[in-house]
Amino acid sequence: MIDQASLLNPAGDGVTGLPGHQFVSTQGLALDCGLSLAPYTLAYTTYGQLNADRSNAILVCHALTGDQYVAEPHPVTGKPGWWDILIGPGKVLDTDRYFVICSNVLGGCMGTTGPSDVNPATGEPFGTNFPVITIADMVRAQAQLIDHLGIDQLFAVIGGSMGGMQVLEWAARYPTRVFAAVPIATAARHSAQNIAFHEVGRQAIRADPDWCGGAYQIAGKRPHRGLAVARMAAHITYLSEPALHRKFGRSLQAREQLSYGFEADFQVESYLRHQGSSFVDRFDANSYLYITRAMDYFDLAAEHGGQLADAFARTPTRFCVVSFSSDWLFPTAESRVLVRALNSVAANVSFVEIPTDRGHDAFLLDEPEFHQVLDGFLSGSAELRGLGRR
Amino acid sequence: MIDQASLLNPAGDGVTGLPGHQFVSTQGLALDCGLSLAPYTLAYTTYGQLNADRSNAILVCHALTGDQYVAEPHPVTGKPGWWDILIGPGKVLDTDRYFVICSNVLGGCMGTTGPSDVNPATGEPFGTNFPVITIADMVRAQAQLIDHLGIDQLFAVIGGSMGGMQVLEWAARYPTRVFAAVPIATAARHSAQNIAFHEVGRQAIRADPDWCGGAYQIAGKRPHRGLAVARMAAHITYLSEPALHRKFGRSLQAREQLSYGFEADFQVESYLRHQGSSFVDRFDANSYLYITRAMDYFDLAAEHGGQLADAFARTPTRFCVVSFSSDWLFPTAESRVLVRALNSVAANVSFVEIPTDRGHDAFLLDEPEFHQVLDGFLSGSAELRGLGRR
Structure with a gap:
């Protein structure tokens, strides 16, 4: 396995060894917290070709622990892109x-400027001196990238979980730049319970x-141990109780009987430990x-x-909202x-659970009904947008 | 605040400074893991008087982080007993x-023999050399205490969560010794998701x-930091999303605006941190x-x-099963x-959600409908048991 640190900045000169593209914004960004970030870098990948009209671009927004390797093998883990199942010819x-197009979010660790980068003011990594960023900051940075690519209007902005928050922020902030928006498995604001789980991870x-x-x-x-515990706690929230029961139940891991000890007797323990240790x-x-x-x-x-309705007043964007029952x-x-x-603002919206x-x-898995919904919505929207029939 | 360690064994001589009683079993206990524990101590409290028939005893079983101070102030925290609302004249x-009667479970840390006690074989605290114990071990130890108190049959065994597991184990193991059983907010086996949350805490x-x-x-x-994180993660699972939303929502803690930092901006963060730090x-x-x-x-x-039905074949015990909708x-x-x-075994069982x-x-809170159900079941059972009408 390739160590992440060696890829990020192998020569210590700010140039990473990561595959994909980099956009360096010298213009910088005024952040919600009141500070500025200039210059900053967005690492991104692209797949397919921008058409002559520049009207066929889809921005895919990644979730908390995702990154820009959405449709190609991950350079650290070697695993397929996280939406390989959905993106390709x-x-x-x-x-x-x-x-x-998919870019690593601001604050990320796969080539986009984040806390592990060198603070130009001190010559040392930012660490917790990095400014606190918001979903809106992430989206404004993406908008600069989209400007840089010469795209006025995105055909679609699509994402699940935190990616869906970015989709909503895009649609609210740049209504004329988003023809179609697909917020998946997301919310217009983070709930108390979700804040609580995040706080456990941070602690x-x-x-x-x-x-x-x-x-x-x-x-x-x-801090591998702390980060692994954070990941384990979060990972439970990504699954459902019935799925955990179906996958693992109380099955034992590579043993016939309880060990009467603290090793991973149960498969679910072994699975969680693996999720933690591979994440770091x-x-x-x-x-x-x-x-x-x-x-x-x-909190849109x-x-x-x-x-919330005021975020979408007079929106011309077509929305497809998707949730999952469990x-x-x-x-x-x-x-x-x-x-x-x-x-309530008479937006064009379809909704499927x-x-x-x-x-x-x-939202990351092989869910045929979800994929059919997405396919139908994109195909219909593409025809409306003048991208022709499939 | 009184430090727990100073109460547990102030003179280092095995005699604690804790209020309540101690039962020392010289007979010892053959544990499910194959090891034995002899002698061992159960710390317990009692409230009220045993009648001449010895027929009016109720054993209350505590949950994971509970203890024997069920109806009197806790000697460390000074807070009221955890079921003070239910127990008293x-x-x-x-x-x-x-x-x-309420006894601290085997493996506990409030006077009953557990990993913080001195291992007679080494003269040092057991730590992880303490044998892994089971719910059945806890119950067999309690049965020795009940023998010691000269009680053949308990009028009732009552408990919530892990306390409910003990209730089920009591009824399955000693059917003729349990006139009435009240397993509350519990399960006959621990689910994969619950094992997963526990594993996060242990890690x-x-x-x-x-x-x-x-x-x-x-x-x-x-290990105060690790234990606090474990408690925080667990605490979220004790509440419901609607309760968290109602209690805290996204309200900020002692501030008007987001701090753009990592202190406890949200009340729910502050609350969780307090739960963690006070627990240790x-x-x-x-x-x-x-x-x-x-x-x-x-896994009964x-x-x-x-x-599962075989655990209760021909049971004479009256059951009242209680769950909570959220x-x-x-x-x-x-x-x-x-x-x-x-x-399926034609047991006498009532069930209320x-x-x-x-x-x-x-199960720990002021829930009038729950308390009415419990009152009705106990009163009816008492009459049947010849304890008279209230």
Whole structure:
């Protein structure tokens, strides 16, 4: 396995060894917190070709621990892209037809400027001196990238979970730049329970002495134990109780009987430990702090005087809202809140709850009904947008 | 605040400074793991008077982080007993009428033998050399205490959560010794999701360098950070999403605006941090490992050849099964499994799901409908048992 750190900046000169593209914004960004970030870098990938009209671009927004490797093998883990199932020639996001863009979010750790990068003011990694960023900051940075690519209007902005928050922020902030929006398994604001789970993860990281008050890079350490615990806690919330029961139940791991000890007797324990230990190879602990914080802060109504509907007043965007029946992290009730707000401003919105027992993670998995819904919505929207029939 | 350690064994001579009684079993106990524990101590409290027939005793079984201070102030925290609302003169468990007994479970840290006690074989605290114990071990130890008190048959065994597991184990193991059983907010086996949450807590403790491989007492340390994270994660599962939303929503803690930092901006964060930091003053980290493990191992059907009904064949015990509608840790579906098994052996069983939005913790709270159900069941059972009318 390739170590993430060696890819990110092998020569220590700000140039990463990561596959994909980089956009360096010298213009910089005025952040919601009041500070500025200039210059900053967005690392991104593209698939397919931008057409002559520049009208076939789809921006895919990734979730908390995702990144830009959406349709190609991950450079650290070697695993297929996280939406490989949906993106490629002939697939739902058909790269023979669409130009698909995916950028690592601000605060991330896969080439986009984040807390593990060097602070030009000090010559040392930002650590917790990195400014706290918001979903809106992430989206404004993406908009600069889209400007840089010469695209006025995106055909579609699509994403699940935190990616869906970005979709909503895009549609609210740049209504004329988003022809179609697909917020999946998401919410217009982060719930108290979700903030609570994030806080557990952050406390687990901060409790690890190797976190070193955030300056672990300078200390030559990495808070792997704390980050693994954070991942384990979060991972439970991505699944459903029925899915855990179906997959693991109380089955024992490579043994016939209980061990009467604290090793991983149960398969579900072994699975969780693996989720924790493999995660730390590809993710940065401070990025985890910053990105969870951005999600906690997300409250689209609050950005619009307390009325969610006001975020979408007179929106020309076509919406397709998707939820999953067993998702208890972003339950269908959250999508209904969103749909009611869109309906109240007479927006063009369709809404589908996909029946599945796979919980929040369903948006990443082979869910044929979900893929059919997405395919139908994109095909219809493409025809309306003058991209022709498939 | 009184430090727990100073109460447990102030003189280092095995005699604690804790209020209540101690039962020392010189007979010892053959544990499910194959090891024996002899001698061992059970710390317990009693309220009310045992009648001449010795027929009015109620055993109350506590949950994971509970203890014997069920109806009197806690010696460490000073807070009222955890079921003070239910136990006392004129209350549902009327101490003018019943003799109420509550013992700290085996593996606990409030005076009953557990991992923080001195291992007679080494002269040092057991730590992780303490044998892994089970719910059945806890119950067999309690049965020795009940023998010691000269009680053949308990009028009732009552408990919620892990306490409910003990109630079920009592009824299955000693059917003629339990006149009435009240398993509340519990299950006949621990689910995959619940094992997963416990494993996160255990990993958080083990990740704390101050855990010292379990030998933190010898090292003069305590893994407070890991234990606090474990408690925070668990605490979320005790509440419901609607209760968290109602109590906290996205309200900010002692501030008007977001801080754009990592302090506890949201009330729910502040609340969780408090839950974590106050817990470590009254609980032992190794006890947390052992008791969560006992719950994970609980599978009453597995103890009876795979058929839950066989655990209750020909039971003479009267059952009152209680669940709470918003409890997602021990959902009503788990109680239904239990009730179906009891029905299939023609047991005398009533079952009530209490409507509430307070989640698993409801069994500890002022829930009038729950208390009425309990009162009705106990009064009717008391009359049948010849304890007269109230």
